[in-house]
Amino acid sequence: MPSFWKHVNRVLKEAELIIEVLDARMIKDTRNFELEEKVEKFKKILLFVVNKSDLVDNRAIENIKKGLKPCVFISSREKLGTTILKKKILEISHGKEITVGVVGYPNVGKSSLINALSGRGAAKTSSESGFTKGFQKIRVDNKILILDTPGVLPRKEKDEDKHGKTGSLSYGKIKDAETVALRFITEFSDKIKEHYSIEGETEEEILSAIALKFNKLKPGGEPNMDVAARMLLKDWQTGKIK
Numbered sequence: 001m002p003s004f005w006k007h008v009n010r011v012l013k014e015a016e017l018i019i020e021v022l023d024a025r026m027i028k029d030t031r032n033f034e035l036e037e038k039v040e041k042f043k044k045i046l047l048f049v050v051n052k053s054d055l056v057d058n059r060a061i062e063n064i065k066k067g068l069k070p071c072v073f074i075s076s077r078e079k080l081g082t083t084i085l086k087k088k089i090l091e092i093s094h095g096k097e098i099t100v101g102v103v104g105y106p107n108v109g110k111s112s113l114i115n116a117l118s119g120r121g122a123a124k125t126s127s128e129s130g131f132t133k134g135f136q137k138i139r140v141d142n143k144i145l146i147l148d149t150p151g152v153l154p155r156k157e158k159d160e161d162k163h164g165k166t167g168s169l170s171y172g173k174i175k176d177a178e179t180v181a182l183r184f185i186t187e188f189s190d191k192i193k194e195h196y197s198i199e200g201e202t203e204e205e206i207l208s209a210i211a212l213k214f215n216k217l218k219p220g221g222e223p224n225m226d227v228a229a230r231m232l233l234k235d236w237q238t239g240k241i242k
Contacts, residue, residue, distance in 0.1 A: 007135045008035065008103060011147045012042045015101030017092055020046060021108045024053045024073070027064055029166050030105045034154040044101075045092060047072065049085060051109040054078045055242045076112035077239065086117065089144055099145045106151025107167035107237065114138055114146050164233055171233035181207055181229030184236070192232065195241045207232070 018039045023030045039046045048071040061073055072088050074081030089100060102110050118140045136148040153168060163169035164180035174180055185192055185203040198213055200206035210232060211223035218224045235241050
């Protein structure tokens with residue numbers, strides 16, 4: 001992680017505008033307040049870009065707008081909002097050339113955003129966190145130069161539950177996937193039951209129902225809660241659960 005901060009610090013020095021990419025489903029959880037303090041310290045302009053906006057309803061978007069300024073909503077996957085974002089960048093630069101740093105938590109969609117802006121696969125992407133390893137310069141057009149960085153977490157943040165929910169820690173790398181999934185179900189039980197068309201009163205019953213429905217069983221027919229938990233977290237991290 002320290003080497004990732006080295007790249008981020010370089011971006012904060014070289015860029016005139018900093019875009020912090022957030023997940024529309026988890027605005028507070030994907031804001032890096034330590035990073036935002038650094039942006040303020042470097043006296044750079046900060047623009048919030050809320051990605052995965054296709055995964056939330058319009059009412060949620062309106063609520064987010066009230067407390068997050070300035071912000072632009074996009075969906076890199078659906079290629080929505082990128083034209084508006086380009087216009088916002090050029091509005092900030094007054095039509096002049098500008099260098100833009102893109103920062104944020106792992107797996108919020110920074111590389112997908114850059115590819116949507118540039119119209120080509122200039123930034124390598126993956127559904128797993130930590131795929132971008134170093135500093136990249138990507139030309140969007142003759143006015144906009146993007147500086148891409150690896151996803152970076154606050155230095156003192158060691159919350160596996162949060163990192164599993166945000167996708168900062170891949171579902172395959174979580175040590176105790178069952179505990180993370182059960183806490184995730186606590187927050188999103190109705191959404192999960194609707195997505196999988198299952199029933200259950202407690203978190204354990206819901207996770208067990210997922211295991212039974214998809215035949216994730218141990219020898220003897222007992223629900224394999226670890227496998228079901230990783231399946232649930234994978235579906236959330238890859239945007240299948242809306």
